[in-house]
Amino acid sequence: MSEHPVLQLSGICRHYLQGEERLDILKGADLTVSAGQSVALIAPSGSGKSTLLHIAGLLERPDDGEVFIDDKATSILGDGARTRLRRTDIGFVYQFHHLLPEFSALENVMLPQMVRGLKRPEAEGRARELLSYLGLKDRLSHRPGELSGGEQQRVAIARAVANAPRVLLADEPTGNLDPRTSERVFTALGELVRESRLAAVVATHNMELAARMDRRVTLRDGKVAELE
DSSP states (O other): OOOOOEEEEEEEEEEETTTTTTEEEEEEEEEETTTTOOOEEEOTTTTSHHHHHHHTSSSOOOEEEEEETEEEEEETTHHHHHHHHHHHHHHEEEEEEOOTSSHHHHHHHHHHHHHOOOHHHHHHHHHHHHHHTTTGGGTTOOOOOOOOOHHHHHHHHHHHHHHHHHEEEEEETTTOOHHHHHHHHHHHHHHHHHTTEEEEEOSSHHHHEEEEEEETEEETTTTEEEEO
């Protein structure tokens, strides 16, 4: 496996004001993820998991510290450049799939590619390939309302990686699914990470699934700590 870090969080600090009280959520958090590596983020609610993912995904700026994508510092980037980097280099999967209900599975995966400027035939070819890889070859024309929860989440994963990002961030991607469906979705996600050489950080409460990932980390007193 390459030692080159695709995603690096260095000294990340983040606080919020609640009335007159200051809440320090992250206090110098460090995390490095290489290509093809999956990291499970296991921590209780309110510990800063979502904040860490939002900062890693350039959705939120830290109060201090730096986010590096492919060794490039992102704090100096303006909002437009950060948006472009998110669109090209970062994929997101949430607990709720947020698919567009009026479009088919195929169209949901084509859209982000076309927004980026890919021609329709190329976008359709990649979408078909991804959905087939994720076991949805016979569900391409189905709209989200005609798909099971696990199928919808696999479409969401395909959409997240449609633009061939370097980094994949997932926040409780199997949180709404039954154990058997979670297993299928997680297996598909893991295979995709390895095949596509993604640097993946997955927040999850599911210890069994987390045990199958390359590394497990938690948040302790605002810092990232490795778990055995």
